[in-house]
Amino acid sequence: MLTSNRHDTRLSRMESPSLDSxxxxxxxxxxxxxxxxxPTIWRWVRQGRFxxxxxxxxxCTRWRLSDLERWEAERREVAS
Structure with missing residues (x-):
């Protein structure tokens, strides 16, 4: 049986936002x-490590993906 699932469509749109948003x-x-x-994430934020x-x-509190990617890149540089 085939059914349309609006939730799946909404998720796929959320997971692939436009490049400028x-x-x-x-x-x-x-x-x-x-x-x-x-709790580790929040502890790192309080310690200034994240x-x-x-x-x-x-x-509603969220992290920018771009901030996380920059932080991860910096950690990779330090590790190498």
Whole structure:
């Protein structure tokens, strides 16, 4: 049985944003990306060891993907 799933379409659009729009990640997604726990991400932010998040609304805090990519590149440079 074939059905159309609007949720799948919405997700695919969210995962492939236009080149000029910034991409933001939630704390759980950042933690998965860095292979650490969410509390570790927040601890690193408090210690100044990780990019600060952006407050997008009263209850919405996210990280810019571009900030994370820059931080990761800097870590790779230091490691080499």
């Amino acid at each position: 910034p991409v933001f990640l939630s704390a759980p997604k950042v933690a998965r990306r860095e292979d650490v726990s969410v 990019p600060a998040p952006v407050k997008l609304g009263e209850n």
